[in-house]
């Protein structure tokens with residue numbers, strides 16, 4: 001019989017575990033309505049698959065990328081042949097070109113390092129078909145986490161400059177005092193962008 005060390009710190013649960021029962025994001029629901037052909041979708045940083053599940057219901061074939069293996073465990077709860085879960089980092093994912101009718105990156109791209117971000121964004125943008133839709137978020141400099149050097153924070157003008165080949169359909173900047181998924185108080189500074197590729 002093994003005896004657990006009572007002083008061993010409990011592992012902090014991941015975002016995917018903690019958000020398992022969360023509904024799909026309202027912005028993802030809105031973005032789906034803007035997509036002309038519901039064929040291929042990419043969910044970057046898919047976490048608990050809450051958005052990927054919604055995309056499957058709406059008829060997409062979905063590639064869900066996340067480095068957290070919990071995403072794969074969750075996918076086994078509802079075997080869906082239209083879902084491909086890839087447990088890997090964003091930089092290891094080989095983005096196809098002109099493939100996706102919809103790319104969702106909800107609270108995911110800011111977790112790329114500032115060194116990786118430019119190439120990641122270039123590849124992600126190139127993977128969207130002409131006429132396809134992007135919905136994603138970026139974190140701004142007033143965010144509580146802006147002191148983390150391993151994450152990417154962008155000013156409003158820097159976010160706007162990411163979209164020269166897109167028509168911006170919705171651009172929202174939000175600053176709110178709330179909590180993170182671990183229930184720590186947090187100031188959120190978020191840009192939410194929905195855009196159509198030209």
Ligand SMILES: C[S@@+](CC[C@H](N)C(=O)[O-])C[C@H]1O[C@@H](n2cnc3c(N)ncnc32)[C@H](O)[C@@H]1O
Nearest residue numbers: 015045046047066067068088089090106107111
């Ligand atoms: C804040 S969660 C958002 C999850 C989901 N998009 C949602 O809205 O519920 C961020 C997710 O991105 C994943 N992630 C962060 N950095 C990553 C990286 N470099 N490569 C792959 N996945 C990453 C995390 O494991 C986590 O599941």
